[in-house]
Amino acid sequence: MGKRQFSDEERYAVYTVHAEKCYLCGVPVDLLSMEVDHVIPEALLDDPPKLAEVLAGFGLSPGFDLQSFANWMPACGPCNGRKRSRVFDPTPRIQLELQIAAEKAPKAAALAAEVVTSQKLTKSWNAIKRAAAGGYLREDLRAAICEFASQTAPHREPEVAARPMRLTPLIEVISEAGGIRLVRGPYGVGGGPVGPDVHGSFRCSTCGHTAWNGARCVVCGQMDDD
Ligand SMILES: [Zn+2]
Numbered sequence: 001m002g003k004r005q006f007s008d009e010e011r012y013a014v015y016t017v018h019a020e021k022c023y024l025c026g027v028p029v030d031l032l033s034m035e036v037d038h039v040i041p042e043a044l045l046d047d048p049p050k051l052a053e054v055l056a057g058f059g060l061s062p063g064f065d066l067q068s069f070a071n072w073m074p075a076c077g078p079c080n081g082r083k084r085s086r087v088f089d090p091t092p093r094i095q096l097e098l099q100i101a102a103e104k105a106p107k108a109a110a111l112a113a114e115v116v117t118s119q120k121l122t123k124s125w126n127a128i129k130r131a132a133a134g135g136y137l138r139e140d141l142r143a144a145i146c147e148f149a150s151q152t153a154p155h156r157e158p159e160v161a162a163r164p165m166r167l168t169p170l171i172e173v174i175s176e177a178g179g180i181r182l183v184r185g186p187y188g189v190g191g192g193p194v195g196p197d198v199h200g201s202f203r204c205s206t207c208g209h210t211a212w213n214g215a216r217c218v219v220c221g222q223m224d225d226d
């Protein structure tokens with residue numbers, strides 16, 4: 001049986017309801033790099049007797065769906081890589097994670113459904129992927145990412161609501177207040193004006209971004225020497 005390919009909306013929902021961090025090591029992860037782990041490994045679907053034994057060991061019903069939000073958790077690459085298809089022992093720690101996943105599953109399903117029906121969110125998600133692939137933010141991509149941040153902000157878990165939203169390894173949305181956007185780029189955190197009326201002189205002549213930290217563009221490192 002092949003590995004499940006997660007849709008963008010499933011990834012977003014898992015990421016958001018589990019507070020944007022790896023469930024194994026607790027380190028914050030970004031939305032694009034995050035991996036979805038099956039707490040009970042999906043490889044067990046190929047071995048029904050073993051699966052039945054594992055589910056019984058965890059006190060889960062024989063009908064427990066391995067391909068559901070009740071079994072999906074966000075993980076960082078290193079943790080997911082180390083775990084691979086290992087089956088956890090039914091320790092209290094892992095029992096607790098499964099219990100939390102079950103509790104959060106309805107919210108996750110609702111969030112995923114909302115993304116599916118929102119063309120705006122689908123568009124902005126694609127913009128995030130293009131921005132990550134291009135290495136910098138063109139203005140249209142920035143606008144779409146801004147849209148994504150404002151639409152998704154109300155769904156963030158209270159414990160992370162005040163923290164930067166990590167969208168890709170290099171793009172973080174820190175605040176949208178007062179028409180100033182702050183972004184963390186390879187060259188630090190920078191800010192600049194947002195909106196359609198921004199004068200060209202605010203833009204980096206190399207990458208077009210308006211995220212400055214002093215005289216340096218935080219996205220491409222260009223110094224503003226005029
Ligand atoms: Zn981890």
Ligand SMILES: [Zn+2]
Binds near residue numbers: 205206208218
């Ligand atoms: Zn630049």
